[in-house]
Amino acid sequence: MASYSTSEFKSGLKVMLDGDPCAIIENEFVKPGKGQAFSRVKLRNLKTGKVWERTFKSGDSLEGADVLDVQMQYIFSDGEFWHFMDTDTFEQKQADEAAVGDAKQWLKEEDMCEVTLYNGEPLNVNPPNFVELEIVETDPGLKGDTAGTGGKPATLSTGAVIRVPLFVQEGEIAKVDTRTGEYAGRIKN
Amino acid sequence: MSDWRPTASLEAMRARAGLLSTVRAFFAARGVLEVDTPQLARHGVSDPHIDCIPVAGHGYLQSSPEYHMKRLLAAGSGPIYQTCKAYRNGEAGTRHNPEFTMLEWYRPGFDLDGLISECLALFGELFSNTPSRTYRFRDLFAEVTGLDPLTATDSDLIQCAEQHGAPEGLDKAAAVDYLMATRVEAALPAEQLSVVIDFPGWAAALAQTRLDTDGTEVALRFEIYFRGLELANGYQELTDADEQRRRFEQDNRLRQKHGLNTMDADPYLLDALRHGLPACSGVAIGVERLLMARLNSDRIGDVLTFPGDRA
Numbered sequence: 001m002a003s004y005s006t007s008e009f010k011s012g013l014k015v016m017l018d019g020d021p022c023a024i025i026e027n028e029f030v031k032p033g034k035g036q037a038f039s040r041v042k043l044r045n046l047k048t049g050k051v052w053e054r055t056f057k058s059g060d061s062l063e064g065a066d067v068l069d070v071q072m073q074y075i076f077s078d079g080e081f082w083h084f085m086d087t088d089t090f091e092q093k094q095a096d097e098a099a100v101g102d103a104k105q106w107l108k109e110e111d112m113c114e115v116t117l118y119n120g121e122p123l124n125v126n127p128p129n130f131v132e133l134e135i136v137e138t139d140p141g142l143k144g145d146t147a148g149t150g151g152k153p154a155t156l157s158t159g160a161v162i163r164v165p166l167f168v169q170e171g172e173i174a175k176v177d178t179r180t181g182e183y184a185g186r187i188k189n
Numbered sequence: 190m191s192d193w194r195p196t197a198s199l200e201a202m203r204a205r206a207g208l209l210s211t212v213r214a215f216f217a218a219r220g221v222l223e224v225d226t227p228q229l230a231r232h233g234v235s236d237p238h239i240d241c242i243p244v245a246g247h248g249y250l251q252s253s254p255e256y257h258m259k260r261l262l263a264a265g266s267g268p269i270y271q272t273c274k275a276y277r278n279g280e281a282g283t284r285h286n287p288e289f290t291m292l293e294w295y296r297p298g299f300d301l302d303g304l305i306s307e308c309l310a311l312f313g314e315l316f317s318n319t320p321s322r323t324y325r326f327r328d329l330f331a332e333v334t335g336l337d338p339l340t341a342t343d344s345d346l347i348q349c350a351e352q353h354g355a356p357e358g359l360d361k362a363a364a365v366d367y368l369m370a371t372r373v374e375a376a377l378p379a380e381q382l383s384v385v386i387d388f389p390g391w392a393a394a395l396a397q398t399r400l401d402t403d404g405t406e407v408a409l410r411f412e413i414y415f416r417g418l419e420l421a422n423g424y425q426e427l428t429d430a431d432e433q434r435r436r437f438e439q440d441n442r443l444r445q446k447h448g449l450n451t452m453d454a455d456p457y458l459l460d461a462l463r464h465g466l467p468a469c470s471g472v473a474i475g476v477e478r479l480l481m482a483r484l485n486s487d488r489i490g491d492v493l494t495f496p497g498d499r500a
Contacts, residue, residue: 006279007279007281027282028282028283029280029281029282029283029284029285030282030370030371031238031280031285031370032366032369032370032374032419033392033412033419033422034236034238034392034394034422035238035362035363035365035366035369035370035392036238036359036362036363036366036367037238037279037280038355038356038367038370038371040354040371053354054354054356055354055355055356055367055371056356057356057358057359057363058279059279060356
């Protein structure tokens with residue numbers, strides 16, 4: 001892997017720091033009148049999601065991280081691993097629970113996800129921004145209610161629980177914004 | 190679609206034009222001659238913290254007009270100023286651009302205090318009713334960090350820098366630079382022209398030095414800060430050719446130590462100094478920083494038509 005010097009640090013660059021792959025969020029060049037220049041860098045640890053702040057001397061360098069974002073199709077879960085497939089090469093990868101994280105409650109078979117690969121193995125899974133999931137359980141709503149009065153809880157086929165308007169019924173398909181976990185409409189059959 | 194549009198607003202472009210005409214009128218009224226010196230020349234500065242941009246077959250883009258302006262002074266130009274472009278490799282960030290505009294002037298017969306007064310007079314025209322206050326570097330540094338940069342031990346200064354997030358492996362001068370840039374500058378009141386004088390002797394660059402009351406060496410150098418920005422850097426200029434040669438050699442030793450290319454001592458500058466540079470003081474001001482302060486902006490891109498990443 002190539003190494004990158006501070007002058008090449010820019011937002012989005014993936015580098016190794018303390019043995020973990022990180023993405024640079026921002027790089028601030030700091031230099032006093034005449035003297036040593038520094039780079040103050042904010043990085044996101046791609047394993048833990050934590051944000052680190054580090055200062056480097058100008059000209060220092062970091063090893064690049066073998067990190068790649070790829071579109072993969074979610075196939076199934078065996079309970080321990082979540083399996084994804086590259087639809088061009090049919091190559092399959094298995095992601096563990098740590099990599100799947102919160103995404104697991106939105107994963108529907110055959111949906112395309114963005115999988116971050118680190119040294120070729122899934123490090124992180126991003127579900128599509130919107131998913132369509134069947135409502136498997138919700139209380140019958142009041143007739144005539146059309147707009148939000150706070151709504152009611154509904155359990156989706158993946159086990160996720162969201163709030164839906166009172167008129168939404170069991171068996172219907174809800175559209176959900178995975179970034180907020182909010183109901184975004186229903187799909188007419 | 191590429192980022193073809195300018196990042197500066199029309200207001201910022203007008204502010205630049207206005208500032209340049211204020212500067213011209215200011216110096217015309219004071220009998221300071223506007224000059225023009227090359228931006229492309231055979232030699233570049235030896236300062237180990239400045240990376241000159243080489244141009245194949247020509248030499249270097251100039252990181253400052255200093256050497257050429259000193260040659261004019263030695264030839265008897267009298268007081269001179271210019272606004273010009275300057276170039277520094279790798280300096281890019283919210284306050285830096287590899288190509289920037291410098292206002293630099295020299296005053297034969299002025300000591301450092303005389304030049305500070307003139308600087309404040311110019312700033313008075315640009316930032317009316319702004320108070321100024323002068324600090325000695327070591328007092329200011331000690332007030333913020335608790336350490337006297339000239340007498341504290343190397344390890345105390347390095348440890349203090351590391352406690353505040355500095356990378357490991359700094360030497361004393363770099364640790365002081367780090368604390369100055371990250372802690373001390375930030376502690377200066379924003380709405381005041383803060384003049385800092387008596388820099389440590391090792392940070393003299395091309396300034397004269399003198400001994401402080403306790404015998405430590407301080408540089409006859411000042412900086413002016415305003416709204417969190419370093420605006421001006423001035424010297425009571427070194428006029429001794431032998432001392433200049435020693436500083437070239439010292440810079441090159443540091444360059445070698447840090448694995449940098451060495452820079453040949455500029456023979457034209459040395460010969461001009463040997464001929465005789467009049468006793469003088471000189472100052473360099475970042476024009477983009479002035480504009481940022483005028484417009485209360487915290488991004489240099491706001492005052493450049495096309496910053497480096499879209500030029």
